[in-house]
Amino acid sequence: MTEQQSGIGKTALQLVLANSHEIKEAEEKVQATSYRYCLGKTGSMELQKVVSAIETAAKRNGLVDDQLYREMHALYHAILEAVQGVTRGQVQLGDVMRTVGLRFSVVRGYPYPNSKEGEWIAVALYGTIGAPIKGLEHETSGLGINHI
Amino acid sequence: MTEQQSGIGKTALQLVLANSHEIKEAEEKVQATSYRYCLGKTGSMELQKVVSAIETAAKRNGLVDDQLYREMHALYHAILEAVQGVTRGQVQLGDVMRTVGLRFSVVRGYPYPNSKEGEWIAVALYGTIGAPIKGLEHETSGLGINHI
Amino acid sequence: MTEQQSGIGKTALQLVLANSHEIKEAEEKVQATSYRYCLGKTGSMELQKVVSAIETAAKRNGLVDDQLYREMHALYHAILEAVQGVTRGQVQLGDVMRTVGLRFSVVRGYPYPNSKEGEWIAVALYGTIGAPIKGLEHETSGLGINHI
Amino acid sequence: MTEQQSGIGKTALQLVLANSHEIKEAEEKVQATSYRYCLGKTGSMELQKVVSAIETAAKRNGLVDDQLYREMHALYHAILEAVQGVTRGQVQLGDVMRTVGLRFSVVRGYPYPNSKEGEWIAVALYGTIGAPIKGLEHETSGLGINHI
Amino acid sequence: MTEQQSGIGKTALQLVLANSHEIKEAEEKVQATSYRYCLGKTGSMELQKVVSAIETAAKRNGLVDDQLYREMHALYHAILEAVQGVTRGQVQLGDVMRTVGLRFSVVRGYPYPNSKEGEWIAVALYGTIGAPIKGLEHETSGLGINHI
Amino acid sequence: MTEQQSGIGKTALQLVLANSHEIKEAEEKVQATSYRYCLGKTGSMELQKVVSAIETAAKRNGLVDDQLYREMHALYHAILEAVQGVTRGQVQLGDVMRTVGLRFSVVRGYPYPNSKEGEWIAVALYGTIGAPIKGLEHETSGLGINHI
Numbered sequence: 101m102t103e104q105q106s107g108i109g110k111t112a113l114q115l116v117l118a119n120s121h122e123i124k125e126a127e128e129k130v131q132a133t134s135y136r137y138c139l140g141k142t143g144s145m146e147l148q149k150v151v152s153a154i155e156t157a158a159k160r161n162g163l164v165d166d167q168l169y170r171e172m173h174a175l176y177h178a179i180l181e182a183v184q185g186v187t188r189g190q191v192q193l194g195d196v197m198r199t200v201g202l203r204f205s206v207v208r209g210y211p212y213p214n215s216k217e218g219e220w221i222a223v224a225l226y227g228t229i230g231a232p233i234k235g236l237e238h239e240t241s242g243l244g245i246n247h248i
Numbered sequence: 249m250t251e252q253q254s255g256i257g258k259t260a261l262q263l264v265l266a267n268s269h270e271i272k273e274a275e276e277k278v279q280a281t282s283y284r285y286c287l288g289k290t291g292s293m294e295l296q297k298v299v300s301a302i303e304t305a306a307k308r309n310g311l312v313d314d315q316l317y318r319e320m321h322a323l324y325h326a327i328l329e330a331v332q333g334v335t336r337g338q339v340q341l342g343d344v345m346r347t348v349g350l351r352f353s354v355v356r357g358y359p360y361p362n363s364k365e366g367e368w369i370a371v372a373l374y375g376t377i378g379a380p381i382k383g384l385e386h387e388t389s390g391l392g393i394n395h396i
Numbered sequence: 397m398t399e400q401q402s403g404i405g406k407t408a409l410q411l412v413l414a415n416s417h418e419i420k421e422a423e424e425k426v427q428a429t430s431y432r433y434c435l436g437k438t439g440s441m442e443l444q445k446v447v448s449a450i451e452t453a454a455k456r457n458g459l460v461d462d463q464l465y466r467e468m469h470a471l472y473h474a475i476l477e478a479v480q481g482v483t484r485g486q487v488q489l490g491d492v493m494r495t496v497g498l499r500f501s502v503v504r505g506y507p508y509p510n511s512k513e514g515e516w517i518a519v520a521l522y523g524t525i526g527a528p529i530k531g532l533e534h535e536t537s538g539l540g541i542n543h544i
Numbered sequence: 545m546t547e548q549q550s551g552i553g554k555t556a557l558q559l560v561l562a563n564s565h566e567i568k569e570a571e572e573k574v575q576a577t578s579y580r581y582c583l584g585k586t587g588s589m590e591l592q593k594v595v596s597a598i599e600t601a602a603k604r605n606g607l608v609d610d611q612l613y614r615e616m617h618a619l620y621h622a623i624l625e626a627v628q629g630v631t632r633g634q635v636q637l638g639d640v641m642r643t644v645g646l647r648f649s650v651v652r653g654y655p656y657p658n659s660k661e662g663e664w665i666a667v668a669l670y671g672t673i674g675a676p677i678k679g680l681e682h683e684t685s686g687l688g689i690n691h692i
Numbered sequence: 693m694t695e696q697q698s699g700i701g702k703t704a705l706q707l708v709l710a711n712s713h714e715i716k717e718a719e720e721k722v723q724a725t726s727y728r729y730c731l732g733k734t735g736s737m738e739l740q741k742v743v744s745a746i747e748t749a750a751k752r753n754g755l756v757d758d759q760l761y762r763e764m765h766a767l768y769h770a771i772l773e774a775v776q777g778v779t780r781g782q783v784q785l786g787d788v789m790r791t792v793g794l795r796f797s798v799v800r801g802y803p804y805p806n807s808k809e810g811e812w813i814a815v816a817l818y819g820t821i822g823a824p825i826k827g828l829e830h831e832t833s834g835l836g837i838n839h840i
Numbered sequence: 841m842t843e844q845q846s847g848i849g850k851t852a853l854q855l856v857l858a859n860s861h862e863i864k865e866a867e868e869k870v871q872a873t874s875y876r877y878c879l880g881k882t883g884s885m886e887l888q889k890v891v892s893a894i895e896t897a898a899k900r901n902g903l904v905d906d907q908l909y910r911e912m913h914a915l916y917h918a919i920l921e922a923v924q925g926v927t928r929g930q931v932q933l934g935d936v937m938r939t940v941g942l943r944f945s946v947v948r949g950y951p952y953p954n955s956k957e958g959e960w961i962a963v964a965l966y967g968t969i970g971a972p973i974k975g976l977e978h979e980t981s982g983l984g985i986n987h988i
Binding site: 633634636638639640641642674675679680681682 | 744783
């Protein structure tokens with residue numbers, strides 16, 4: 101672990117905030133740390149598709165072991181917390197007539213100097229939320245962090 | 249308004265995420281856009297102090313006109329939405345035995361190409377949340393956006 | 397019970413919405429029904445003072461028997477439901493830097509034609525919510541109904 | 545703008561509370577003010593149909609410009625706030641096995657003496673909520689207000 | 693009413709916590725009191741099926757009179773409160789990608805020495821909540837109590 | 841780990857439900873398992889005192905290592921989830937004019953046959969909630985579970 105690595109949450113947020121021309125640099129920055137990560141996109145009026153897309157990406161990229169409930173449980177709660185930043189109030193999309201288009205990142209690693217603190221997982225979201233009509237939307241973001 | 253300016257929410261988030269050696273560059277980037285902004289810090293176990301610190305900074309920096317309820321109302325709801333990303337679930341701090349240390353930014357301007365969309369306001373928060381004991385904390389973030 | 401009496405909720409709302417010159421007529425209208433009611437005002441940044449003011453008025457006016465938990469329980473939940481209409485989201489006032497000035501009514505009686513449905517209680521609230529600064533506020537309302 | 549016009553919220557509530565024989569008088573009262581308004585009915589176990597019905601009525605009656613996100617955003621949040629008074633706790637209907645039958649009003653105008661406060665929008669709801677069985681229901685109401 | 697009967701809530705909880713070899717003893721214990729009760733199982737990703745299963749069992753076993761809204765209203769709110777203990781935060785299942793397998797009990801009777809306190813109803817839930825994959829789940833419980 | 845040990849949640853619930861003459865038997869039952877546990881009482885109108893009492897008991901009894909944030913973080917979220925079962929809706933006590941008197945248990949151990957699932961922690965609560973007046977109260981319960 102490099103001592104100068106950013107917080108795991110900031111790392112996750114910077115990955116989703118990077119524009120297409122910045123993403124390479126952002127990824128290289130994370131690769132220089134001890135963190136592992138994955139990136140993806142998801143968009144839906146159904147919240148469960150958002151949750152599912154992030155879980156699937158994290159499993160496929162080996163960030164969590166889907167045979168261990170403990171890891172899936174940690175990831176799940178980090179996702180739900182990030183979603184609360186996105187939905188701000190009601191954890192609902194289509195039910196209250198809105199849709200999201202999101203970039204997501206999942207970052208896993210040792211964010212504390214004391215190695216006994218073990219691994220943690222961060223989920224960051226950034227994109228748009230709004231009516232299911234192009235243009236009727238504004239930005240939204242969320243961050244969830246959990247021990248794993 | 250420069251055409252290439254980032255979203256108002258991303259701009260607000262990048263301001264609170266910048267480290268001390270990045271902040272100058274981050275501020276210059278915003279100054280090149282048509283957005284106006286202010287930055288500050290706040291930490292408390294009392295949520296109302298957090299709300300109040302952001303409102304005061306926004307007023308002092310002329311981002312909102314405190315004689316117009318319409319502007320204060322827009323700011324207030326943007327703050328509350330950002331706080332929901334930070335608290336994820338219960339909009340409470342000391343009542344549930346936790347404290348925050350946050351950087352905040354408030355950004356105001358025209359984020360949409362169509363000038364009739366008028367001005368919007370974004371509030372971004374980034375910092376730590378946790379027990380009122382040094383070190384027992386993890387990162388947290390929130391973003392609220394409203395028309396003004 | 398007169399057959400044409402309004403719903404218990406509408407009755408409660410009309411009492412809090414009546415202006416000073418309409419209140420006499422509004423009260424007479426309720427007095428012509430089988431409903432019993434009381435009216436009051438409360439204003440605070442502390443939610444518990446609002447709850448307490450309504451409970452006290454209902455007890456003093458004999459709308460509930462404060463020796464019976466069953467009646468206090470019914471009233472309490474009707475109050476909390478009405479407060480949720482007022483606060484819309486977080487059931488909080490001062491903690492999120494806002495204050496209310498409210499008129500309240502409590503109405504008790506038999507709202508259903510079938511007398512076996514027994515008595516119900518309605519709590520209506522109407523007034524203003526906003527920053528603790530004169531003028532920085534807008535209207536708010538809430539209605540709670542429970543069997544008693 | 546007539547000086548004696550009621551608050552925009554009270555106006556919206558009185559429109560949904562008016563019985564069939566009172567509605568003409570209630571509408572005339574609003575027409576004497578500077579407020580614009582529309583009225584409608586909606587009933588569903590699906591919350592998104594309620595949101596959609598109000599949005600559609602407001603658009604068709606020219607109360608909001610559906611080409612401007614700013615106006616749709618203001619309306620949307622006013623609707624959600626009104627719905628919170630109706631649902632009191634969970635912003636859900638069919639998911640928790642309940643249905644609503646509602647009258648709604650949308651009122652737009654200048655509620656503050658200071659014209660710089662600009663236009664605001666109020667959404668009022670009144671009707672019944674309960675089990676999806678005739679008669680197993682009680683009254684419910686909600687009010688949402690936003691600057692536009 | 694036997695004087696030594698447990699609280700109505702504890703009684704409801706003990707019924708859902710009893711293992712198969714303990715259930716006979718648990719039921720006999722309740723039968724020795726003045727409480728009436730029913731027991732059942734339900735599992736779903738749809739919250740409304742959970743609500744519906746409990747309502748149906750309570751009606752079929754004569755614990756509530758489905759012709760009286762007052763009784764259905766009391767039961768409904770007791771169910772919703774119990775569900776909040778199970779879901780802890782968002783009153784949602786499938787929408788946030790999770791499922792439950794629950795035992796439920798409904799208990800009705802006079803829990804207070806003062807007979808004027810009348811009848812109350814308790815709903816207890818115990819089982820598992822988790823991802824819709826066998827094994828990825830942990831225990832969950834909830835208790836709701838209301839006057840009837 | 842004995843194969844027949846109950847779930848960690850059920851174990852925690854049975855500890856708080858046991859009457860004074862049952863508690864010895866209940867404790868012996870847990871001592872026969874691999875679980876570690878502690879028991880306590882707390883009562884307050886202030887939620888933070890409830891949270892604090894449970895944290896302190898868990899630390900003093902060596903159930904969590906207060907030098908490790910990871911353990912305190914796991915415990916904290918388990919407590920908050922249990923509190924949500926107690927408060928059902930608003931995670932608030934005195935602010936909405938109510939008080940609790942609770943027994944609590946904290947149980948730690950390996951609830952899954954697969955030892956890779958590691959340790960989990962359960963927090964159970966049982967007692968009364970109501971107005972701050974003796975007798976105006978009913979039972980309440982909550983259960984929170986987290987990986988540690």
